[in-house]
Amino acid sequence: MIIKARVVLAVALAICASAPVTAQEQPAGRPALPDGIVSQKGDRMDRPVHRSTTADERRQTRLDRMFDELAKATTKERADRIAGHILRRMTRSGSDTVDLLMNRSAVAIQNKDYGLALDLLDGVVRLKPDFAEGWNRRATVNFLAGNYGRSIADIEQVLKREPRHWGALVGLSVILVSLDQKARAVEVMTRALEIHPYLDDTRDRRDRFKMEIDGSEA
Template identity: 65%
Template sequence: MKHLAFLFVIVALAGPASAEDVVSIPTPSAGTALAQKGDRANSGTEAERRKARLDLMFGRLAKATNKRRADRIARHIMRRMTQSGSDTVDLLMVRAAKAMQAKDLPMALDLLDGVVRLQPDYAEGWNRRATVYFLVGDYGRSMADIEQVLKREPRHWGALAGMAMILAALDRKDEAVVVMDHALEIHPHLEKMKEQRDRYAKENGGSDI
């Protein structure tokens, strides 16, 4: 389960995008469904464009043929999802990440309480707080925050990893397998999660992927 914990925390601590992580958007001239999505990604309101770009990237992630490309797309998605659009919220998130890295979890919780109050529609604020609650062993509050994440972004595989970890810790491994199956549909190259999923399935008398 430590591999899932690593994924949960790493996703929560994702930093700003770098130029090498950016995946290009197909142009309408390609004449494909992806090109049409790319067209929508460059029109409409900023929120609509952001959603269209994420939809496009999630589509590419699900179809990635190798782990290297999948990881590159996944990094790009996570960087986008950490962008709050608010300088104040971004600052609180940076300070919370530093507090987490320094193992000052009470301070991190205080900062993240501020994030979810200021911007309740920001999924990554809830995800970061869910991670801290998990780290302090408060599975109930962590699960509640994960549910808030998934209401806003049901494809958040890091939040799904956290949910699977909590379910497994509560000896509900059959439910954890279902959650991990869903996460692997979104990001099919989470190799450690595949291994964990197979172990849980065998323990419960199920079949491999």
């Protein structure tokens, strides 16, 4: 029961970390940084892209650069800063209706009204099937509701759209551990750490389970 409670808490925290930030939620006195800029002096992540490319291609190029910088980060502070920018990009649906549904689903999750949250997120994935974060949020709610099979199916949809979504990979590893598939979970956690090397809790869990597996095979 203690382990399960910790798992649920970890997933709930992941939801809060990935929820869209509204204008009212911006920290007072701290202006929002322009897209693609990491708040480190002289370090721009949005270097000019050739003008012949489309807006979507330019956005994808900037996102690719951020993921590259995240993997190469040498401090946790820098990694967290870059990860925050990536998350903000990934949580932008480009639709006011979808953003409203996502915000309402976050409230429903906080109230543990998982049925309502799933109804809202069903609408999100219907309206915006290419929006990876919609699938990720629904995967999280399905996990909290005990629907592991549906959660895994939603995670597959997330990773199909964004294979570098470390939150989805961490969530998948949690489910695999719950299903006593620790060897597979270790592989998934290792992949998440290749993308975001400063997921300290994930690294600790990965190392602990790896020791258990190696010990049982000795």
